[in-house]
Amino acid sequence: MTRSRILQPLRQSIARPLAQPSRNAFSGSVVARRSMASVDDSAPSEAAKPEEIPPPAALLLQPEFNHLTGKTDEGAVRLPRAVQSLYLQPLRREQTYGVPTCDLQLRSYSVPNLEFFCDFALRAAYYLNLPAFGPVPLPKITERWTVPKSHFIFKKSQENWERITRRRLIQIRDGHPETVQIWLAFLQKHAYYGIGMKANVWEYSKLDVAGQLDGNAKSMQEIVEAKMMQHLGRDKTAGTVQKVQELLESERFRHQ
Amino acid sequence: MSMFRSKKLDIGSFLNIKVIRDHTKRKVFAQYEPERQALRYIIQNTTLPAKTRAEAQLQLTQMHCYTRPTQIRGRCLLGGKGRGIFRDFRLSRYNFRMQALEGNLPGVQKASW
Amino acid sequence: MSVPRARLLELMKAQCEIFATTYNPDGVRMGNKILRQRLRGPTMAKYYPPKGPSLQNLYSEFKQLGLEGINEEWEDWQEHLAGRQQRGKAPPKKKTGPPAPTKGQK
Numbered sequence: 001m002t003r004s005r006i007l008q009p010l011r012q013s014i015a016r017p018l019a020q021p022s023r024n025a026f027s028g029s030v031v032a033r034r035s036m037a038s039v040d041d042s043a044p045s046e047a048a049k050p051e052e053i054p055p056p057a058a059l060l061l062q063p064e065f066n067h068l069t070g071k072t073d074e075g076a077v078r079l080p081r082a083v084q085s086l087y088l089q090p091l092r093r094e095q096t097y098g099v100p101t102c103d104l105q106l107r108s109y110s111v112p113n114l115e116f117f118c119d120f121a122l123r124a125a126y127y128l129n130l131p132a133f134g135p136v137p138l139p140k141i142t143e144r145w146t147v148p149k150s151h152f153i154f155k156k157s158q159e160n161w162e163r164i165t166r167r168r169l170i171q172i173r174d175g176h177p178e179t180v181q182i183w184l185a186f187l188q189k190h191a192y193y194g195i196g197m198k199a200n201v202w203e204y205s206k207l208d209v210a211g212q213l214d215g216n217a218k219s220m221q222e223i224v225e226a227k228m229m230q231h232l233g234r235d236k237t238a239g240t241v242q243k244v245q246e247l248l249e250s251e252r253f254r255h256q
Numbered sequence: 257m258s259m260f261r262s263k264k265l266d267i268g269s270f271l272n273i274k275v276i277r278d279h280t281k282r283k284v285f286a287q288y289e290p291e292r293q294a295l296r297y298i299i300q301n302t303t304l305p306a307k308t309r310a311e312a313q314l315q316l317t318q319m320h321c322y323t324r325p326t327q328i329r330g331r332c333l334l335g336g337k338g339r340g341i342f343r344d345f346r347l348s349r350y351n352f353r354m355q356a357l358e359g360n361l362p363g364v365q366k367a368s369w
Numbered sequence: 370m371s372v373p374r375a376r377l378l379e380l381m382k383a384q385c386e387i388f389a390t391t392y393n394p395d396g397v398r399m400g401n402k403i404l405r406q407r408l409r410g411p412t413m414a415k416y417y418p419p420k421g422p423s424l425q426n427l428y429s430e431f432k433q434l435g436l437e438g439i440n441e442e443w444e445d446w447q448e449h450l451a452g453r454q455q456r457g458k459a460p461p462k463k464k465t466g467p468p469a470p471t472k473g474q475k
Contacts, residue, residue, distance in 0.1 A: 109363030144367055145342060147349040161356050162367035194362065240404055243294035252315070253308055268420040279417050286410030293403055300400035328413060346416065 090122035095131040095173045102172040102180045103200040104187075105138070107165050110194060117192040118168050121183075128183050130175045138167035177203050260284045260322055272336035281327045288323035292316065 078084075085091060104121065108114040118135040125132035144162045148155055172180055184199055191197070205212065247253060261280050269275065298304060298312035321327060330341040332348035340349040345361060356364045378394050385392040391401060428438045453459050 143344070145352070147353050149353070159353060160367040161353075161364050163361075163363040163365070165363070239290035239408055240293040240297065240406075243290040244297055244404075247291075247294050247298065247312070247315075248308070253311055266420055267417040269417050275417070282410075282414045282416055286414040289408050289410040293406065293408070297400045297403040300398060300403060302398045302400075325409075325413070330416070333417065 086123075090119055091126045092122070092133075093126060093129055093131040095133075097174050099204065100171055100173050101175040101177065101202050101204075102184070104170045104172070104184070105198045105200075106135070106168045106170070107196040107198070108194050109163065109165060111166055113192060113194050114166055114168055117195050118170065120190070120192070121170055121187055124186055125170075125172060125183055128179055128186075130179060130183055131173050132170055133173060134170040135168035136171075138169055141165040141167070177201070257320070257322060269333040270336045274338065275331050275336045278329060278331050281322050284320070284322040285325055285328060288319065292319065292323060295319075 106114055106117060106121070108117075115135075122132050122135070142162060142164050144160060146158050146160050149157045149159050172183070175183070180201060184201075187197065257280075260283070261276065262283070265271075265276075267275070267279050295312045295316040299309050299316065301309070329338055330343060330346065331338055332341055332351055333346045334351040334355075335348055337348040337351075341347065342349070342352050345352055345355075347355060352361075355361050356366075381394060382392050384390075391399065393399060424438075424440050425443060428440060431438055450459070
């Protein structure tokens with residue numbers, strides 16, 4: 001209940017473009033700027049900077065409208081583009097090949113939190129030059145429990161409880177694996193309360209995988225050998241396998 | 257059994273001899289699980305000689321009952337009750353209802369459909 | 370056009386060699402399903418939450434850093450025990466070693 005009330009002002013400002021800059025808008029701009037910074041030191045790419053993409057004309061040309069006085073402020077200073085864009089739907093990058101590289105699933109019990117964080121993730125993806133698709137609402141997971149309200153004999157009066165998990169899917173296509181990792185790390189750093197994240201990441205390599213592996217083999221040799229010594233192939237049941245060998249070599253079994 | 261019990265109390269939930277006992281059983285099971293699995297493997301492997309398998313059967317039956325997973329039972333974290341436990345919350349039905357009414361269980365709300 | 374069984378078995382053998390799996394054409398029970406199972410002991414043992422730090426533990430940790438705190442409850446209890454000691458109502462000391470053999474009884 002309280003969560004939705006807190007988020008309401010922000011939602012109103014989304015619905016009404018070019019409102020007075022509120023506190024929410026300011027905090028949002030900080031986030032946006034930070035994410036742009038992470039672009040600069042991480043992935044230099046050829047796609048245009050956000051400033052160069054023209055925002056919708058309505059947002060650009062319309063001067064500030066003061067709702068209190070009912071007048072338009074002609075001399076008012078225009079908000080920065082990054083801040084202006086916060087009042088609109090998140091911008092998206094164009095995909096070139098449409099090869100999925102990352103599926104991010106977000107889960108939460110509360111819709112407002114989930115939608116807010118989806119929005120945040122999309123904006124972060126935009127500033128990292130990642131073509132993001134979604135959020136796709138996945139089927140809800142509903143769990144229900146019925147408990148007797150009091151003692152055993154009063155079975156007739158029971159109470160139902162439920163927990164509904166809402167899910168959203170955001171897909172990244174054509175992302176460089178490193179950039180995708182940066183995006184995921186950024187989301188994890190700014191994780192929002194009450195939201196779980198799960199990501200499936202795909203990586204693609206060239207046709208000559210074997211050649212590459214051979215090239216890497218020498219440098220990886222020591223690590224691989226150490227791993228092989230620890231557990232050969234399966235790592236989860238190493239305890240059992242060792243124990244079997246131990247038992248079969250033990251006195252009790254060898255006397256047979 | 258007291259020989260398996262830890263010398264110092266190491267759980268912070270509701271305390272009760274039954275809870276302590278169950279916790280002890282869990283720890284003992286975790287400790288002896290590889291051995292049990294190894295014996296089970298030897299028993300079920302028909303390519304091994306019959307004598308070895310019989311020996312393994314004997315050893316498995318001779319293991320302490322605390323090393324058996326069937327001895328373990330879910331218990332309520334708030335009341336130590338052994339019946340009517342929701343696995344998702346590890347609470348008995350009554351404690352679950354109390355906690356849900358107080359709003360301590362995230363996402364759980366009264367349902368009507 | 371049916372493929373002879375021997376040929377299929379050869380294929381299976383080659384497959385098993387390549388992917389390092391067990392070649393078992395007769396379906397003999399080898400108990401490998403047990404080796405495939407994961408160990409569930411560690412998750413089972415984590416059912417009950419671990420004991421959190423107590424006030425007394427915290428103070429003993431602080432003492433190493435040269436800090437001191439006052440645990441009023443504990444001090445009150447110590448005072449109460451001292452009072453009992455003075456009145457001669459304290460519990461008897463614990464015996465050490467085996468009990469002395471009883472003489473002439475029975």
